[in-house]
Amino acid sequence: MAVTIYDIAREAKVGIGTVSRVLNNSPKVTSETRDRVISVAKRLNYQPHAFAQALARKRSNTLSAIIPFFTNYFFIEVLQGVQETLTSLGFDLIIHGANNQEQLEEYLVRSMRKGRVDGTLIFSLQLPDKFAAEFKEKKLPLVLVDSFHDDFDSIRVDNFEGAKIATEHLISLGHKDIGLINANLKSVPAQERLKSFMQTLQRHSIPIRDGVINNSSWTKNDGFSREAGYSDMVKFLKSGVKLPSAFFVSSDIQAIGVIEALKELDLHVPEDVAIVSFDNIEISKYFGLTTMSQPMYQMGELAVKKMIQRIDAIDLPVSSVNFTPSLIVRASCGANKNYVFQDSN
Amino acid sequence: MAVTIYDIAREAKVGIGTVSRVLNNSPKVTSETRDRVISVAKRLNYQPHAFAQALARKRSNTLSAIIPFFTNYFFIEVLQGVQETLTSLGFDLIIHGANNQEQLEEYLVRSMRKGRVDGTLIFSLQLPDKFAAEFKEKKLPLVLVDSFHDDFDSIRVDNFEGAKIATEHLISLGHKDIGLINANLKSVPAQERLKSFMQTLQRHSIPIRDGVINNSSWTKNDGFSREAGYSDMVKFLKSGVKLPSAFFVSSDIQAIGVIEALKELDLHVPEDVAIVSFDNIEISKYFGLTTMSQPMYQMGELAVKKMIQRIDAIDLPVSSVNFTPSLIVRASCGANKNYVFQDSN
DNA sequence: CTACCTTCTGAAAGCCCTTCCATAGACCTC
DNA sequence: GAGGTCTATGGAAGGGCTTTCAGAAGGTAG
Numbered sequence: 217m218a219v220t221i222y223d224i225a226r227e228a229k230v231g232i233g234t235v236s237r238v239l240n241n242s243p244k245v246t247s248e249t250r251d252r253v254i255s256v257a258k259r260l261n262y263q264p265h266a267f268a269q270a271l272a273r274k275r276s277n278t279l280s281a282i283i284p285f286f287t288n289y290f291f292i293e294v295l296q297g298v299q300e301t302l303t304s305l306g307f308d309l310i311i312h313g314a315n316n317q318e319q320l321e322e323y324l325v326r327s328m329r330k331g332r333v334d335g336t337l338i339f340s341l342q343l344p345d346k347f348a349a350e351f352k353e354k355k356l357p358l359v360l361v362d363s364f365h366d367d368f369d370s371i372r373v374d375n376f377e378g379a380k381i382a383t384e385h386l387i388s389l390g391h392k393d394i395g396l397i398n399a400n401l402k403s404v405p406a407q408e409r410l411k412s413f414m415q416t417l418q419r420h421s422i423p424i425r426d427g428v429i430n431n432s433s434w435t436k437n438d439g440f441s442r443e444a445g446y447s448d449m450v451k452f453l454k455s456g457v458k459l460p461s462a463f464f465v466s467s468d469i470q471a472i473g474v475i476e477a478l479k480e481l482d483l484h485v486p487e488d489v490a491i492v493s494f495d496n497i498e499i500s501k502y503f504g505l506t507t508m509s510q511p512m513y514q515m516g517e518l519a520v521k522k523m524i525q526r527i528d529a530i531d532l533p534v535s536s537v538n539f540t541p542s543l544i545v546r547a548s549c550g551a552n553k554n555y556v557f558q559d560s561n
Numbered sequence: 562m563a564v565t566i567y568d569i570a571r572e573a574k575v576g577i578g579t580v581s582r583v584l585n586n587s588p589k590v591t592s593e594t595r596d597r598v599i600s601v602a603k604r605l606n607y608q609p610h611a612f613a614q615a616l617a618r619k620r621s622n623t624l625s626a627i628i629p630f631f632t633n634y635f636f637i638e639v640l641q642g643v644q645e646t647l648t649s650l651g652f653d654l655i656i657h658g659a660n661n662q663e664q665l666e667e668y669l670v671r672s673m674r675k676g677r678v679d680g681t682l683i684f685s686l687q688l689p690d691k692f693a694a695e696f697k698e699k700k701l702p703l704v705l706v707d708s709f710h711d712d713f714d715s716i717r718v719d720n721f722e723g724a725k726i727a728t729e730h731l732i733s734l735g736h737k738d739i740g741l742i743n744a745n746l747k748s749v750p751a752q753e754r755l756k757s758f759m760q761t762l763q764r765h766s767i768p769i770r771d772g773v774i775n776n777s778s779w780t781k782n783d784g785f786s787r788e789a790g791y792s793d794m795v796k797f798l799k800s801g802v803k804l805p806s807a808f809f810v811s812s813d814i815q816a817i818g819v820i821e822a823l824k825e826l827d828l829h830v831p832e833d834v835a836i837v838s839f840d841n842i843e844i845s846k847y848f849g850l851t852t853m854s855q856p857m858y859q860m861g862e863l864a865v866k867k868m869i870q871r872i873d874a875i876d877l878p879v880s881s882v883n884f885t886p887s888l889i890v891r892a893s894c895g896a897n898k899n900y901v902f903q904d905s906n
Numbered sequence: 907c908t909a910c911c912t913t914c915t916g917a918a919a920g921c922c923c924t925t926c927c928a929t930a931g932a933c934c935t936c
Numbered sequence: 937g938a939g940g941t942c943t944a945t946g947g948a949a950g951g952g953c954t955t956t957c958a959g960a961a962g963g964t965a966g
Contacts, residue, residue: 218675220952231916236954244914266677267612267621268952271921276612278655292637299658308671310623310653313644326653330563331922332611442847472847499844502787502817565922576946581924589944613922616951676952912963919956926949934941 219260228256239264270331278308279523280327281337282320284437289469289497290512291339294361297516298337305524307334314341321347328356335523338363342404357526361519363404369522370536371515375405378508378541379412379464382492385506385543386462387420389551391490395428395460397448397474399439399467406431406438409466409494427457432470440466445473453481462490462549468500468507471548475503486550496544504547504555511539564605573601584609615676623653624868625672626682627665629782634814634842635857636684639706642861643682650869652679659686666692673701680868683708687749702871706864709749714867715881716860720750723853723886724757724809727837730851730888731807732765734896736835740773740805742793742819744784744812751776751783754811754839772802777815785811790818798826807835807894813845813852816893820848831895841889849892849900856884 221235228235230249237245238253245253270276281298283291295311302309310333312323324347327336335357343351343358343365351358352367360370386394396413399406410431417424432439432448439448445465453459465471471493475485485491493500496509518537526532547555566580573580575594582590583598590598615621626643628636640656647654655678657668669692672681680702688696688703688710696703697712705715731739741758744751755776762769777784777793784793790810798804810816816838820830830836838845841854863882871877892900 218952222952225916232953233917233955234915237915240954246914249914263674265616265675265952267615268676268921269954270612271610271616271923271951272953272955274921274954280653296658299656303657303664308625308655311644311656312648313641319648328608330608330610331613476847499847502821502844503847563922567922570946577923578925578946578948579944582945585924591944594944610922613951614924616921616953617923617925619924619951908966910963910965913961915958915960917957917959919954921953921955922951924950927947928945930943930945932941932943935939936937 218265219262220265221262223260224253224256224262227260228253274331276331276334277306278310278333279335279337279520280310280312280323280333281339282312282314282323282327282341283339284314284320284341289499290362290495290510293498293512294339294516294519297513298520299516301517301520305520307520317344320344328354334527335359337361337519337523340405343368355530357523357530359519359523359526361515364536367534369526369534371519371522372536372538373405373510373515374538374540375408376412377538378494378510379409380416381541381543382464382494382508383413383416384420385545385549385551386464386490386492387416387422389462389490389549391460391462392422393425393428393460393462394422395452395463396430397445397452397463397465397470398429398431399444399470400432400434402435403438403440406466409464413464425457425460427452427455428460440469442469442473442476445470446477447473449474449477450480453477459483459489462492465491465493468493468495468497468503468505471505471507472499472503475548485548490550491548493548494541496541500544501546506546506549506551507544508541509544510541515539563610564607565610566607568605569598569601569607572605573598619676621676621679622651623655623678624680624682624865625655625657625668625678626684627657627659627668627672627686628684629659629665629686634844635707635840635855638843638857639684639861639864642858643865644861646862646865650865652865662689665689673699679872680704682706682864682868685750688713700875702868702875704864704868704871706860707750709881712879714871714879716864716867717881717883718750718855718860719883719885720753721757722883723839723855724754725761726886726888727809727839727853728758728761729765730890730894730896731809731835731837732761732767734807734835734894736805736807737767738770738773738805738807739767740797740808741775742790742797742808742810742815743774743776744789744815745777745779747780748783748785751811754809758809770802770805772797772800773805785814787814787818787821790815791822792818794819794822795825798822804828804834807837810836810838813838813840813842813848813850816850816852817844817848820893830893835895836893838893839886841886845889846891851891851894851896852889853886854889855886860884 221232224235225232238250299309314320338360340362358368364370398410430448432444434444465474492506494508496507500507545552566577569580570577583595644654659665683705685707703713709715743755775793777789779789810819837851839853841852845852890897
């Protein structure tokens with residue numbers, strides 16, 4: 217029914233091997249034969265059958281990406297980098313949104329299915345040990361984005377450096393009483409941001425009062441959500457602990473909730489409290505958030521490039537790259553009094 | 562190298578046909594044989610080869626989705642519905658972000674590749690005629706989301722009804738001088754929202770002043786963007802036309818830009834101007850936007866269900882379903898003075 | 907003119923699965 | 937016990953491609 221290389225071979229009066237060679241730009245074909253085959257293929261509107269090709273080539277030209285929390289801007293932007301890079305290379309992208317551990321494992325199993333995909337990208341999720349072992353043993357290409365494992369390539373943001381820059385920015389503005397609204401410590405970025413925050417304060421000999429460090433107990437999205445930021449701030453405000461002059465908030469989305477909670481008590485940002493957060497998601501500019509920018513698109517792009525290298529040479533030494541986030545100064549820290557948002561931000 | 566059904570057949574001392582039957586739960590196998598085969602398969606850690614299966618079954622169990630503008634909340638949320646429904650059915654999803662016409666066509670070609678996917682989902686994009694003809698002729702399953710074509714299933718939001726409800730909401734609040742900030746009329750939703758807006762005002766005998774209807778000339782995202790909303794509002798404010806008491810804005814994201822433009826002139830929402838917009842994207846609640854909610858997740862879910870039906874019976878009559886958006890009253894229209902955003906919104 | 911290369915080409919094998927077909931064997935029936 | 941029916945099974949065919957292999961055709965050298 218559909219046109220195959222056999223049809224072309226018949227029409228062009230050549231063998232199927234020759235057709236295949238022409239279609240794959242093999243050099244060993246005379247240009248007359250080549251032209252004849254090509255013109256027949258065009259005329260019949262031939263399209264190669266993807267799976268038959270994949271089966272014969274042992275190469276599917278598709279990758280899978282496992283991401284948590286579908287509706288999170290961070291992933292979406294990284295994903296955009298992934299998708300565009302992939303497309304330019306002729307690859308396809310299969311997407312799996314994993315909302316919990318079970319789903320993650322289910323998707324990992326799917327991705328390991330022989331021949332299904334050439335490689336797997338994992339975003340922000342901890343790779344379970346048993347899968348790590350299996351991927352390694354079977355030599356399946358795997359790259360981690362915003363996550364880490366000794367045995368696989370990874371691309372991360374330097375949370376340590378980022379939290380340090382953010383904290384020092386507040387210090388440089390004269391703040392000597394700084395609090396933290398953090399996500400859930402189950403998440404590695406939350407751990408790193410906390411640690412760096414505390415070390416930075418210590419290094420500058422700034423005391424940390426009891427009760428100003430707030431690690432979220434939310435589990436949904438590991439506490440990286442507006443709701444978590446909102447309720448954690450409400451909790452803090454009710455705790456009776458004196459309000460610090462500034463807060464470092466572990467993500468933009470939490471910061472939005474934090475600001476809202478403050479607003480309800482008629483507390484203003486940055487007049488009453490300065491805020492610096494982390495991520496630089498698209499909407500952060502609408503809120504005038506001073507934040508640490510992660511090069512999300514580029515991370516996606518690099519992830520794909522690494523993956524392709526890995527596919528071509530599975531035994532390459534493992535590499536890990538860290539992007540250093542950069543400070544974007546807007547209004548919420550008080551340093552930029554006449555911030556008007558601009559498209560370029 | 563990798564384990565195949567031949568290995569299992571050999572070990573279990575049966576034929577490959579039997580192995581296949583066991584693996585596919587065919588009933589015609591004695592339970593002893595079945596158990597033996599299963600235990601061998603487990604022991605060898607057998608995984609079927611997806612492409613070989615797809616080739617033999619002529620069924621790939623994967624769909625492709627073509628979406629415009631990757632970083633738009635509307636698509637992301639619909640996509641989430643698509644992805645979760647698909648996963649529960651054992652399907653995979655290939656994602657293509659099309660930023661322009663060329664890319665759209667390239668992706669359509671890819672999706673039509675024989676055997677690559679079982680069906681294609683198109684989001685908010687106008688299907689070019691030549692492709693429509695080809696999809697129809699080749700009987701390739703296609704469903705349109707937020708778009709329409711006579712020959713294919715479609716799932717839409719009733720822009721007509723939505724714009725009517727939004728406009729009437731403003732009228733019911735006593736507004737008699739209402740403006741429109743619309744997206745680019747190249748886009749069908751923009752056309753429909755404009756038409757319905759005007760008809761509704763006429764029906765209520767509310768005059769439309771010169772200059773209060775603003776159709777965007779932005780082409781990026783068809784004017785559905787914060788930048789477009791911002792600059793179109795700035796343009797309006799500079800035009801010298803008297804400010805209406807209320808605006809209907811054709812999307813939330815534009816409304817955010819509109820509000821920002823107003824703020825720069827120290828004009829407040831809803832005190833100086835009331836605003837109702839369209840979409841109910843996630844961040845609209847942070848801005849207290851009164852808006853028309855589209856059931857995005859459900860649209861994705863339904864799109865998949867329709868697709869599966871279509872795959873199973875390509876000659877089913879074409880169906881088109883319209884979701885009616887519902888009004889979400891928050892602060893921006895002035896009707897809900899003490900709006901505090903809530904998680905349930 | 908023969909022997910030997912090159913170069914190009916056709917066809918078969920292989921990728922791994924599903925499905926169809928034929929048969930062996932068990933079980934009935936008269 | 938011959939003939940017939942039914943079930944479980946093995947194996948070939950087929951799905952559409954790539955790649956290997958051997959051979960045909962053409963060219964060169966002796």
